[in-house]
Amino acid sequence: MPADPQPTGAHAASSTPTATSTGTAPAGRAAPARLAQAALRDLPWEVGVAKPDPALVVDGVTRTFGGLTAVSVDHLEIQRGGITGLIGPNGAGKTTLFNLLTGFDQPNTGTWTFDGKSLGRLSPHQVARLGVVRTFQLTKALSRLTVLQNMLLGAQGQAGESFLKALVPGTWRSQERANTEKAMDLLQRFKLDAKKDEFAGVLSGGQRKLLEMARALMSDPKVVMLDEPMAGVNPALTQSLLGHVKDLREEGMTVVFVEHDMDVVRDISDWVVVMAAGKVIAEGPPESISQNKDVVDAYLGAHHDAPLTNEEEDRVLAEAEAAIAREEGVPGGSGRAETITSDGTEKR
């Protein structure tokens, strides 16, 4: 529903039950939006499980930087038309996996396909032309281009982008007009239309995130890969961005996104993939993740979901006090402690 004037409000309202109910799949949701969720409901919650209709399939992909294995994924399938959340602690290899899938980096081994076409050894622009577009963790607004120019760049197959045709405006004028109309529609949807002639560099951080997403949509993508779309965005704008991400699903796009905010992940994903130390350690519907012991161990930690019990709290406190006492017990310890800087080197 591209013409929905208030997507944010509608979704913010409809998403409240999901956010509050944990553990059970929300049954009474609007039908078209959750096709992927229905398709995924009966799948076992195990790593590498086959999906009914995968858009992206990753097989045996590894990427090492020197001695560090950044990504080592045996098998992963991404359901078409669903929102797949990719979570994991810092350094888990999420962004590296994104880079590999979109051609920005090449793996040491492995194959990965999109709609059955191999994406191996394709350069980033070729991947983008197949319909897999991405955004970046650090937003890449093209500062000294106007908002509208940013948008127009996203359009694919422009005749005027070839050198010779560029010199004959007749060959690209009408296409440019159509693209401009489409861009204005999108800008309106993302509430950026008033800024169309401003340099993208003067936009706020949140507006840049919106612009980057809108620009990616100009190419009519099949798969949208969002690298931390909500990072550094205020809560109100987060809600609006969430609404836009859900709209993508309703338009039939496959969305993969990296996110750290568990509430956001639980709210919008149909399926969650958890990475840690380069491996996929768990996958399943969002409500399955918080129950998964591997995830709790690797990522969420005891303090994240389950509050400490009184006994545990006492024990942690006692341990901390003991440690402090030990340090102070070292002969001359308190005097020396002040001369030792945080990185452990001694000041003279």
Added chain:
Amino acid sequence: MNEFLDALSLGVRSMFAYQAVFFALLAMGLNLHFGYTGLLNFGQIAFAMVGGFGIAISVTQWGLPFFVGVLIGLVAAVVLALLLGLPTLRLRADYLAIVTIAAAEALRLLFRSVSSTPVTGGTQGISAFNTGFLDLSPWSPAGRYDILGTRWSGVELWTVTVGWTLVVLGSLLIFALMRSPWGRVLKAIREDEDAARALGKNVYSYKMQSLVLGGVFGALGGMVYALGTGSVQPDQYQNANTFLAYGALILGGAARVLGPVVGAMLLWFIIAFSDSGLSALIGNGVSFFGLFQLDDVFDATDVAFARFIIIGIGIMLLMIFRPQGIFGDRREVLLDAR
């Protein structure tokens, strides 16, 4: 007062002389590279040199007609751009800078070396290759012509006419290109290559197109210069000219169609005006506000250096008070600071 007016008229004359055309064309190429695409080409003079020598060698050594020589010069520039770009354009911007600055110096040394003397004429260079060009001139090459109080030879007048025609046509070409989606992609690459890649643009190919086109402008500049002086010597093509052309570009304003043209004219005005102005001051024994005689500190040979000091100061002042150059958009420059 008379001497001041003379200096002024000499300054205005050199705004339109072939040296100004030379720098305008060099800077237009750099504008494409640096201003629009963000490529750091520090060896633009190499393109000028292959352009100039392309004509000279084809005409004198191979006995080809003048226009075939022009074509050969342009092809040589394209080949040079491809050679420089193929290995470096996939890498970070710095690598192109390193390779171009090295190539410009290496090519000059190669052209002036003893072993290439049979082809390039070594340090003597080549002359007498421009008869095919002068035959087309409507003015007699030996004649003297007065225009608005300035005096031009027939050769100069013809070179300047052709040169400024090239500048105008080139500016129109760049204007048309930069309004098109093609130009938009170039600017996107300048802002962020990875973003352009993620939007399905073949960044490598666009950078190469920009490098080749800018190189062709450099070659045209070199040809105008060679025709203006009537000879080519490798040492005319010192790489300092590349940086003077950058100076012209920054004076006029980068990423503006007329920036490099106006910048080159202004650069030559300052050079010629300060040259004759300073010489006159020294010759008349003027004192510096009664503190000291100018000719005590300065002699005629210092003037050649002093004018570049003046240009340096000029560019510094410009960077402080008008960092966008004369034509630039201040908003764009302020964005850079973020």
